[in-house]
Amino acid sequence: MYAYDEIDRTLVNERVSEFRDQVKRRLSGELTEDEFKILRLQNGVYLQLHAYMFRVAIPYGTLATNQLRALAHVARKYDRGYGHFTTRQNIQFNWIKLAELPDALADLAEVGIHAMQTSGNNMRNVTSDQWAGVAPGEIEDPRIWSELIRQHTTLHPEFSFLPRKFKIAITASDHDRAAIKIHDIGLKLIKNEKGETGFEVLVGGGLGRTPFIGKTIKHFVHGRDILSYIEAILRVYNQYGRRDNIYKARIKILVHELGIEKFSREVEEEWQHIRNSSLQIDDEVIEDIRSRFTYPSYEKLPHNPDELRQAAADPDFEAWRKNSVAPHKVQGYSIVTISLKPIGAPPGDATAEQMDALADLADKYSFGEIRVGHEQNLALPHVAKRDLPALWKALDKLGLATPNVNLITDIIACPGLDYCSLANARSIPIAQELTRRFANHELANLIGRLHINISGCINACGHHHVGHIGILGVEKNGEEVYQITIGGRADEGAALGNLIGPGVKFDEVADVIEDVVEAYLALRERPEELFIDTVKRLGVEPFKERVYATR
Amino acid sequence: MTSPLEQKKIKIAGPSVVTANRTWDGIVVYRTAAKSWSADLSEAAIVRNSDEAKALLAESVADDVGAIGPYIAPVQVGADGRIEPGNLREQIRRTGVTIGQPAQV
Numbered sequence: 182m183y184a185y186d187e188i189d190r191t192l193v194n195e196r197v198s199e200f201r202d203q204v205k206r207r208l209s210g211e212l213t214e215d216e217f218k219i220l221r222l223q224n225g226v227y228l229q230l231h232a233y234m235f236r237v238a239i240p241y242g243t244l245a246t247n248q249l250r251a252l253a254h255v256a257r258k259y260d261r262g263y264g265h266f267t268t269r270q271n272i273q274f275n276w277i278k279l280a281e282l283p284d285a286l287a288d289l290a291e292v293g294i295h296a297m298q299t300s301g302n303n304m305r306n307v308t309s310d311q312w313a314g315v316a317p318g319e320i321e322d323p324r325i326w327s328e329l330i331r332q333h334t335t336l337h338p339e340f341s342f343l344p345r346k347f348k349i350a351i352t353a354s355d356h357d358r359a360a361i362k363i364h365d366i367g368l369k370l371i372k373n374e375k376g377e378t379g380f381e382v383l384v385g386g387g388l389g390r391t392p393f394i395g396k397t398i399k400h401f402v403h404g405r406d407i408l409s410y411i412e413a414i415l416r417v418y419n420q421y422g423r424r425d426n427i428y429k430a431r432i433k434i435l436v437h438e439l440g441i442e443k444f445s446r447e448v449e450e451e452w453q454h455i456r457n458s459s460l461q462i463d464d465e466v467i468e469d470i471r472s473r474f475t476y477p478s479y480e481k482l483p484h485n486p487d488e489l490r491q492a493a494a495d496p497d498f499e500a501w502r503k504n505s506v507a508p509h510k511v512q513g514y515s516i517v518t519i520s521l522k523p524i525g526a527p528p529g530d531a532t533a534e535q536m537d538a539l540a541d542l543a544d545k546y547s548f549g550e551i552r553v554g555h556e557q558n559l560a561l562p563h564v565a566k567r568d569l570p571a572l573w574k575a576l577d578k579l580g581l582a583t584p585n586v587n588l589i590t591d592i593i594a595c596p597g598l599d600y601c602s603l604a605n606a607r608s609i610p611i612a613q614e615l616t617r618r619f620a621n622h623e624l625a626n627l628i629g630r631l632h633i634n635i636s637g638c639i640n641a642c643g644h645h646h647v648g649h650i651g652i653l654g655v656e657k658n659g660e661e662v663y664q665i666t667i668g669g670r671a672d673e674g675a676a677l678g679n680l681i682g683p684g685v686k687f688d689e690v691a692d693v694i695e696d697v698v699e700a701y702l703a704l705r706e707r708p709e710e711l712f713i714d715t716v717k718r719l720g721v722e723p724f725k726e727r728v729y730a731t732r
Numbered sequence: 733m734t735s736p737l738e739q740k741k742i743k744i745a746g747p748s749v750v751t752a753n754r755t756w757d758g759i760v761v762y763r764t765a766a767k768s769w770s771a772d773l774s775e776a777a778i779v780r781n782s783d784e785a786k787a788l789l790a791e792s793v794a795d796d797v798g799a800i801g802p803y804i805a806p807v808q809v810g811a812d813g814r815i816e817p818g819n820l821r822e823q824i825r826r827t828g829v830t831i832g833q834p835a836q837v
Binding site for chain 2: 207208209210213214228230231232233261262263276277278279280526527530531532598599600607609610613659661
């Protein structure tokens with residue numbers, strides 16, 4: 182966990198007071214909505230279909246149990262008893278009253294949580310690998326650098342009025358769980374030949390109506406130079422990024438139009454002006470941040486304890502363990518992913534009761550720490566293997582032990598037309614129906630790793646372009662129509678999916694996905710060949726034939 | 733449903749209302765003939781041509797403290813005068829999400 186200092190606490194508290202005054206002036210009419218809109222957006226407050234939506238940041242996806250309980254408290258006291266975990270390590274509350282928002286913010290501030298820069302044209306929540314600090318083989322904990330960037334960019338005046346929103350993600354592992362290639366800037370921690378820590382820097386990734394996979398702009402930037410290099414990128418973007426057309430304002434468009442070579446030359450030129458400035462990071466600064474991350478006092482535990490061996494006789498436990506439990510860097514411990522995708526439920530939603538109970542379980546089994554992943558699941562990062570059977574039983578009672586992590590029912594979905602004012606079509610009911618169709622665990626297991634991503638509009642909050650199967654809801658002649666893509670992926674091999682054919686109606690989507698899956702099962706060379714690999718080998722055509730031959 | 737946030741020209745094809753969200757709590761409201769806001773669609777003022785729609789929208793926009801984000805939305809008016817939302821988006825705004833909310837499941 183990271184321990185905030187007095188500066189952080191003061192900043193957050195002052196922000197609450199400021200927003201309280203702004204809300205008061207808005208409600209009295211002293212501020213018009215036009216004047217107030219940018220202020221509320223800078224505090225994570227959107228207007229959605231039914232009410233205001235309040236988006237709270239979970240920097241680099243790390244939560245302490247008192248923070249999770251505070252989120253449960255906000256859900257219970259100010260909302261309708263639940264929250265929605267998003268694809269960017271945020272949580273959203275759907276039914277907040279503007280008049281009560283300052284109180285909700287004040288309650289969150291008590292535990293160091295805020296909503297700064299969770300919307301608006303500024304630097305958004307810096308995200309990272311939800312297994313940061315515990316994944317075997319990572320270069321080092323990427324949250325140290327995430328925190329450095331968070332501190333530098335929070336309320337930075339130069340980055341508060343960018344042409345458009347700006348998102349950074351960081352990973353330190355070869356397997357990318359942070360989806361860095363679909364971010365405005367993606368950072369991969371690496372070591373150079375001298376053993377020094379630095380970053381491969383990618384730029385210009387993003388989804389939305391014009392999707393691009395990020396391109397490497399520099400193969401190695403030394404850690405001490407990362408702030409100046411990011412700042413150089415942002416300065417070039419700030420100078421040349423389009424402000425006249427919202428659809429062309431993201432950095433990905435600028436990188437595409439200039440070309441990566443010209444863009445990188447511009448960045449390099451800017452960087453030479455500023456790299457040897459106060460932006461160069463002293464080792465002491467990094468060490469100070471590093472020292473504020475505390476790690477558990479792990480016990481020396483056996484690799485395969487008796488409790489685990491005995492529980493292995495229970496097929497239900499084994500089904501859960503195989504999909505939810507991952508290796509930890511410390512022997513005798515595991516990382517446990519908690520599926521927020523129960524069959525028939527909205528992906529990523531958790532009730533206040535579940536959040537409170539999870540906080541209790543994290544205190545008991547995970548040294549008081551919870552993680553939030555971009556796949557809309559949670560994780561307990563430090564679970565002793567001997568405790569896995571007991572944890573599984575407790576999670577099962579809460580409805581949080583669905584053994585479907587990374588399987589076809591582990592669906593990423595945006596709120597869609599049920600909540601979102603930008604949406605053209607519903608996402609959640611499609612996800613619910615698909616989870617029912619593939620509820621049989623034997624079938625889901627037979628299919629293997631398969632990610633379905635659903636977005637209710639072209640803004641792509643459900644990351645449909647990079648789903649192994651992507652589903653995009655659009656509107657055609659007043660009806661919801663869904664376009665299906667296959668072959669996308671969000672990891673280190675990031676790729677955009679390809680359309681398989683004409684859009685299909687709401688009621689047909691689940692049938693079409695069943696056809697795609699049946700085609701895969703018939704076409705794969707062996708059971709170990711994943712869906713994504715079969716699509717890569719054969720292309721779209723055989724799937725298209727299967728789906729449209731009878732339609 | 734095409735988002736009304738992209739609504740640039742006021743051109744109506746049938747009976748319509750002005751809808752918005754109430755400023756202090758964000759709930760869905762409709763402009764009434766009494767120059768007020770109501771959460772009840774049956775109390776909404778109905779407009780039937782572009783001039784009426786423009787006038788009702790202008791009046792709604794002016795009431796910035798009462799409600800935010802006003803726009804014109806289609807409705808269907810039955811033979812008995814009953815008003816129903818004219819598309820899925822407005823149906824969802826009126827009756828709520830089409831899924832169970834987790835806390836209620």
